[in-house]
Amino acid sequence: MAASPKAPLLDAAGKKSKDVTLEADIFGADVKPHLVHETVRAELSGDRAGTRGVKTRGLVAGGRGKPWRQKGTGRARAGTTRAPNWTGGGVAFQPRTVFDVKVNKKARKAAFRAALSAHAKEGTLAFVDGSAFDTPSTKQAAGLLEAWGKRTPVLIVATDEEETLMKSFRNLKRVLVITPSEVEVAALVWARSLLVTESAQELLEKRATA
Numbered sequence: 001m002a003a004s005p006k007a008p009l010l011d012a013a014g015k016k017s018k019d020v021t022l023e024a025d026i027f028g029a030d031v032k033p034h035l036v037h038e039t040v041r042a043e044l045s046g047d048r049a050g051t052r053g054v055k056t057r058g059l060v061a062g063g064r065g066k067p068w069r070q071k072g073t074g075r076a077r078a079g080t081t082r083a084p085n086w087t088g089g090g091v092a093f094q095p096r097t098v099f100d101v102k103v104n105k106k107a108r109k110a111a112f113r114a115a116l117s118a119h120a121k122e123g124t125l126a127f128v129d130g131s132a133f134d135t136p137s138t139k140q141a142a143g144l145l146e147a148w149g150k151r152t153p154v155l156i157v158a159t160d161e162e163e164t165l166m167k168s169f170r171n172l173k174r175v176l177v178i179t180p181s182e183v184e185v186a187a188l189v190w191a192r193s194l195l196v197t198e199s200a201q202e203l204l205e206k207r208a209t210a
Contacts, residue, residue: 004021004022004023004024004028005021005022005024005027005028005117005120005121006019006020006021006022007019007020007022007027007120007125007126007127008020008126008127009126009127009128009129009198010126010127010128010144010147010148010195011128011129011132012129012132012133012140012144013143013144013147014143014144014145014146014147014148015147016126020127020201022120023205025113025209026113026116026117026205026208026209027113027116027117027120027125028117028120028121029110029113029114029116029117030114030117031114031117031118031121032110032111032114035107035110035111035114036111036114036115036185036189038101038103038107038111039103039107039108039111039112039185039186040111040185040186040189041101042100042101042102042103042108043184043185043186044186045099045100045101046099046100046101048099050096050097050098050099051097052095052097053094053097054091054094054095055090055091056090056091056092056094057080057082057083057084057089057090057092058082058090059090060082060088060089060090062081062082063080063081063082063086063089064080065080066078066079066080067080067081108185109208109209111185112185112188112207112208113208115185115188115189116188116194116204116208118188119188119191119193119194124150124151124192124193124194125193125194125195125196126148126150126193126194126195126196127195127196127197127198127201128144128165128195128196128197128198129197129198130158130159130161130162130165130197130198130199130200131162132165133164133165133168134164135164136164136167136168137168138168138169138171138172140168141165141168141169141172142172145172145175145195148193148195150192150193151192151193152173152174152175152192152193153174153175153176153190153191153192153193154172154174154175154176154191154192154193154194154195155176155178155183155187155188155190155191155193155194155195156169156175156176156177156178156195156196157178157179157180157183157194157195157196157197157200157204158177158179158196158197158199158200159179159180159197159199159200159203160179161199162197162199162200165197176191179200180200180203180204180207181203181207183204183207
């Protein structure tokens, strides 16, 4: 039986105080790249605004009647000036404005666990005590990341109650601070390192299994 995955618990200075034993089903899951890819594609597609738009022949103003009679003019027959072949007419095969990609819930959860497991296996996951920051301190946060020594960009996951810690990290370059409910697979894939507070760990695990 494979040993349960572990990750370091960092103190306020960024030094490891102990190892945290992780849930094997969540942080030791098989990494399936195709599921991760499809989920990231769905998340990014869902974030697209879809604000572009054109007028189809049904939306163009005017052109309700035939521009000339059917026969006898020597011209090609025409029923409306709204047709796509007319200047000022509607657009045929207009671009899509809905970009939804369907991925079922089971696959999304598997991709979420896979992304977390990838960080655990690569040693780019660590935990930190949210109470380590008494007052907001960007300098202290920068020192913690420097002592940890992992690559950026870094994703920081903390709860809303850990506002002091969130304020400490949020002004650092290539650092994204979010709550557990905001974590998506795309963010986990984007991040080269993942730092989670102890309070946020339980909420992340619930999202990975619920």
